[in-house]
Amino acid sequence: MPARTGAEYIKGLQEQEREIWLRGERIKDVTTHPGLANGVRAIAALYDLQHDPGLRDEMTYISPTSGERVGLSFVIPRTRQDPPGVNTFLADGIRRAVREAGLSTPVVTAGKIHTFEQAEAILQGELTVAGSTVTQLLTDYWDAPVSDNPLVGDIDTDTGHGTFIAGIIRQVAPDADVLVIRALHSDGVGYEGDVLLALGLLAGRVQHAQEHNRPDLMIDVVSLSLGYYDESPGDTSPQLPYVIDLLIGMGVLVVAAAGNDATSRRFYPAALAARPQPPGSGPQLISVGARNPNGTKALFSNDGHWVHCWATGAGVVSTYPIDVQGAEAPDHELPLRHRSGLDPDDFSAGFAVWDGTSFAAPAAAATIANALAAVAEANHSLDVAAIDQATTVKRAWAAMERLQ
16 A cells, blocks of 8 residues: 555545544544544654655655555664665654644653754754753664763663563574664653654554454554653643553554563553553553562562553563773773773674663563464464454453463
8 A cells, every 4th residue: 555645644534444442432523522622633744755756755765566655664674774764753743743744742852851843942042052962862773872972981771672572582582573663862861742653553554454454554563661650630631541541442552661660650652551441442451560680679660550460570681782881991901902891881892781771671572572473373363463453452462361
């Protein structure tokens, strides 16, 4: 199917019946609901940008099978030289779509939540202040910069985060296909608008797969190693539950990290797990805390009645970018004998050890993927090639029951 327009996206939402609930109310038409319509318009505007002559070549490519223009969100980058795929959308195009839709999208800068318009003003103000650190936009799917201070050379806190997560999934579910979408910067800061629209693109991909019977495009599990705290109760943006409910309503299992601050304070989106189960949808979002290798709960992990699942998230060994090397050096070196101590931030071996619920969540997601495969093998009516909404929801429930 060629790249869709915004009108076609909205029409698809209106025509495909779903069970969407928000604060106890069933939403009959998400395209007109006061709390959700602007989010729909923002994603629709993004689809329309694919047909803009000035952006078409940056946002679409010619499909080698159909000869039609298809969105880059369907490309899986495998090297630095490959088309950047979905992350091309996460820079100026997304912000333009959000602005044209009139959506005040919350973003995070310097630990504070702002509307999109305020963030734009902050960015413009930064450009006029000599020596200020300008807000960085995501323009590449590869982690950069490795260090935010080249004079010191320390590796950023979240450099390699996505590579490490992908390696965990490979270890636990080696037969799974993994699609990693970068929505956070290497210092761990992320714009909520980037996350919302990345999830929106994934929901669009699942909808396209189900409407046109394309199992190769289907997404079975989404793992979210990110989150935030509300400044006060009730501040949660309705757009985040909306797009997660879109995925859950189509039978996609959504897993989210519980956070690393040793608190019971609700951490979103993981805390959405405490919501009532929407009727007719797949299982509610699954929140994941971290365990130590010996099975005890990790001291750093958030906990509370909203944390429903636990997986190993301390002392985890996984893959890491081989081109990352920080400023630290071995404590001893004997160049003439070709001997030295261990360089603590030389990752040329391609592996690292890390702690966090960010790594418990993909371990749980991969375990769920294995359960989905086992269910499909045991019951041919739930084969993974059957991706209609009803079968996908039934398969998701069967997988979760298998793990209980």
